[in-house]
Amino acid sequence: MRDVVVIGVGMTKFGKFLDRTLQDMGQEAIWKAIEDSGVQARDIQVAYFSNSLAGLITGQEAVRGQIVLRHSGLGGIPVINVENACASGTTAFRGACLEVASGAYDVALAVGVEKLFCGDTARSLRALGTNSEIELAMMGFQFTAYYALQLRKYMKEYGATKELFARIAVKNSYNGSLNPYAQHQKVLTVEEVLNSRPISDPLTLYMCSSMSDGAAAAIVCTRKKSRQFTSGPLINVASCVLKAGLYRKPGDTSIPNTVTLVAREAYEKAGIDPKDVNVAEVHDAMAPVELLRCEELLLCGKGEAIAMFEQGRTQINGDIPVDPSGGLSARGHPVGATGLGQITEIVWQLRGTAGAHQVHNPRVGLTQNSGGRVEEDTAATSVTILKK
Amino acid sequence: MRDVVVIGVGMTKFGKFLDRTLQDMGQEAIWKAIEDSGVQARDIQVAYFSNSLAGLITGQEAVRGQIVLRHSGLGGIPVINVENACASGTTAFRGACLEVASGAYDVALAVGVEKLFCGDTARSLRALGTNSEIELAMMGFQFTAYYALQLRKYMKEYGATKELFARIAVKNSYNGSLNPYAQHQKVLTVEEVLNSRPISDPLTLYMCSSMSDGAAAAIVCTRKKSRQFTSGPLINVASCVLKAGLYRKPGDTSIPNTVTLVAREAYEKAGIDPKDVNVAEVHDAMAPVELLRCEELLLCGKGEAIAMFEQGRTQINGDIPVDPSGGLSARGHPVGATGLGQITEIVWQLRGTAGAHQVHNPRVGLTQNSGGRVEEDTAATSVTILKK
Numbered sequence: 001m002r003d004v005v006v007i008g009v010g011m012t013k014f015g016k017f018l019d020r021t022l023q024d025m026g027q028e029a030i031w032k033a034i035e036d037s038g039v040q041a042r043d044i045q046v047a048y049f050s051n052s053l054a055g056l057i058t059g060q061e062a063v064r065g066q067i068v069l070r071h072s073g074l075g076g077i078p079v080i081n082v083e084n085a086c087a088s089g090t091t092a093f094r095g096a097c098l099e100v101a102s103g104a105y106d107v108a109l110a111v112g113v114e115k116l117f118c119g120d121t122a123r124s125l126r127a128l129g130t131n132s133e134i135e136l137a138m139m140g141f142q143f144t145a146y147y148a149l150q151l152r153k154y155m156k157e158y159g160a161t162k163e164l165f166a167r168i169a170v171k172n173s174y175n176g177s178l179n180p181y182a183q184h185q186k187v188l189t190v191e192e193v194l195n196s197r198p199i200s201d202p203l204t205l206y207m208c209s210s211m212s213d214g215a216a217a218a219i220v221c222t223r224k225k226s227r228q229f230t231s232g233p234l235i236n237v238a239s240c241v242l243k244a245g246l247y248r249k250p251g252d253t254s255i256p257n258t259v260t261l262v263a264r265e266a267y268e269k270a271g272i273d274p275k276d277v278n279v280a281e282v283h284d285a286m287a288p289v290e291l292l293r294c295e296e297l298l299l300c301g302k303g304e305a306i307a308m309f310e311q312g313r314t315q316i317n318g319d320i321p322v323d324p325s326g327g328l329s330a331r332g333h334p335v336g337a338t339g340l341g342q343i344t345e346i347v348w349q350l351r352g353t354a355g356a357h358q359v360h361n362p363r364v365g366l367t368q369n370s371g372g373r374v375e376e377d378t379a380a381t382s383v384t385i386l387k388k
Numbered sequence: 389m390r391d392v393v394v395i396g397v398g399m400t401k402f403g404k405f406l407d408r409t410l411q412d413m414g415q416e417a418i419w420k421a422i423e424d425s426g427v428q429a430r431d432i433q434v435a436y437f438s439n440s441l442a443g444l445i446t447g448q449e450a451v452r453g454q455i456v457l458r459h460s461g462l463g464g465i466p467v468i469n470v471e472n473a474c475a476s477g478t479t480a481f482r483g484a485c486l487e488v489a490s491g492a493y494d495v496a497l498a499v500g501v502e503k504l505f506c507g508d509t510a511r512s513l514r515a516l517g518t519n520s521e522i523e524l525a526m527m528g529f530q531f532t533a534y535y536a537l538q539l540r541k542y543m544k545e546y547g548a549t550k551e552l553f554a555r556i557a558v559k560n561s562y563n564g565s566l567n568p569y570a571q572h573q574k575v576l577t578v579e580e581v582l583n584s585r586p587i588s589d590p591l592t593l594y595m596c597s598s599m600s601d602g603a604a605a606a607i608v609c610t611r612k613k614s615r616q617f618t619s620g621p622l623i624n625v626a627s628c629v630l631k632a633g634l635y636r637k638p639g640d641t642s643i644p645n646t647v648t649l650v651a652r653e654a655y656e657k658a659g660i661d662p663k664d665v666n667v668a669e670v671h672d673a674m675a676p677v678e679l680l681r682c683e684e685l686l687l688c689g690k691g692e693a694i695a696m697f698e699q700g701r702t703q704i705n706g707d708i709p710v711d712p713s714g715g716l717s718a719r720g721h722p723v724g725a726t727g728l729g730q731i732t733e734i735v736w737q738l739r740g741t742a743g744a745h746q747v748h749n750p751r752v753g754l755t756q757n758s759g760g761r762v763e764e765d766t767a768a769t770s771v772t773i774l775k776k
Contacts, residue, residue: 001491047632052450055443061515062440062473063760063767066632070762076649079632079768080479083469085450091468095483102490103389127449244435244454244467261464372451374458379451380467 001101003223005234006386008037009344014183014214014332016117022054026068026113029215033109037219038229041073044219045105049081050092050112051336052371056127057118068113084380085371086283087242088112089216089339094240094382096220106225111217112341114334124211144208146373147286148200154292155202158303162202165288166193168309169207169329172287175316176326178356183212183332207287212332216340218347233351238270238385245377258381259296259368266383267298274298278362279321279349281342283370287329290314290322293368297383321359324349335371342367343384350388363388389489391611393622394774396425397732402571402602402720404505410442414456414501417603421497425607426617429461432607433493437469438480438500439724440759444515445506456501472768473759474671475630476500477604477727482628482770484608494613499605502722512599532596534761535674536588542680543590546691550590553676554581556697557595557717560675563704564714566744571600571720595675600720604728606735621739626658626773633765646769647684647756654771655686662686666750667709667737669730671758675717678702678710685756685771709747712737727757731772738776751776
């Protein structure tokens, strides 16, 4: 396999944009990435397009990528439309990296776009169901309830409190306030978070990621060819690992955590130890879930994420900043774009160009992006390690 | 890149199965492929899942592959959901081959499933629209009309007649009658085809592929490892090329044919000449379109497909049998499964196990699978060359 580097990234602001289309947002992200990378559109040899819900939301079910890419100058190349719920973005990124690493192509684009606001909230919420058969028909069970159950277990085991959870949402709202691409830029107070509408105890509205529209893109290239296009900083793709969950069978009382399995493989492939990670964007669809993800990613031991947070270590100026962008709860979570938004953030952090929410001189960054559920396990989880 | 071989294939009968689910059909195809290949479920290291329309038809929009694969014994591996309209199946196959060729994994599964019959024909037809914005909102233009325009041009240029078109549908209905997996097994007469309901002149109902449910799967492996699993015949993946169309811009009056561009690259990568092809499954969504595809694939010159057909060369016992399975019009066209159905057919032909519709001792087989449209061009076209 050949060395792969990210030579360009681009993203739109995430938010509620009723007047923007998938094509409009996708092309903004693509053209920013093209400009950032120094390539011409004709240099791009293959494109991975991620989107999760357009079929149900806009009615565009088939060949979504080709519809978005038309008139972009990117015709006549393989376009692979991929989907993995909230992990669609890194599924696209992994595909683009594999094309380049394998030698199939030298320059690949990954772009993720999602439009959740369509003027019909009920339609958007129906589209967000993970398993139409089980969740909607059999259980009436939504993913907010699933996260709430995980958090209640964590409270019981490690003494975490609802007030602590609120403080994590506050941290991320502060980070988001420094990020011009974030959907939510108001700094929240603990009281505001605790007093916002209850969603599924202990979760309140301001702890949860909201619906979002947006797009993000990355251009990857062989290390060898990259200097033809850019004299700027190269960000190495040290590893990008994706797995579906293990799916419990009747009688399985304990199976390994999928995030941990994926993370171990990502660290090993990247030749690093978890303690080498300097900055992380994790999949905190609900802000306090950040604690669980830090532990599952082995950034600290079981139950230790509480102290890590209390000591300020996960803040922008801490030694292991987590979600400096604001994370899903503040930056926003346009499903198929989220993974590439995380990649874009980490590329900016490693280049030192993240602006007001820049962390101190990181050399190794991580993203964790998970999506969907099949019974009690994640449907798709990925961990990507990027190095300066 | 490493040599990739197909070690197992499996498919369901295609047809109208109101009582079958995506999971049920998908797992039948997978388990037939597993049995055929000699692998165990736990040997499969990565899975590509193709489906085009379940979001709109069954309501299952996200993580379709994981939903189908659950309880199959295939947990804990990367599952990549891909979509490329009617070319989704070979998009999945190409992905599986790239994983193995690149060295990322040694054993990969590609499975395609589609369920078009849902008891609501209007819903199925709406889902089949290629570009919701342009076709439905702006033009009211369906893909049958697009094929009819192509055929009328061909009639004018080369003197093809509607009666000739009907005879191609008859040939394919005969092939389908010999294929137990085919949706339509009745041998049609020229009169029946011509007198069937007009769809879009010159197309009549019996020239067109109909809605279909079904699944097909293939397991690919490195040549090196394949003998751990099977002592059966190995089918080499000589090439598998996928491209989106070139998308005309205002002022483009003539651009190269995408099928021809893709075919040239596939022949070159496989190190063969078009005349080396012994059997072909082409994307004849409308039976007479087979003529155009043969020419675009360079199996004969421009306008020469008429004589090739008249001389009986494309029949099962001809020297270049085309669509021995019955093709899309007789075997059926379950969108996301079609490409893998073609691969399965060619694997059986090369092994000499196709049964009543076996062609004489082929050594090189080809599939052409195309899907979707963006303006006047194909959204995704692939050509796969398999060798004994």
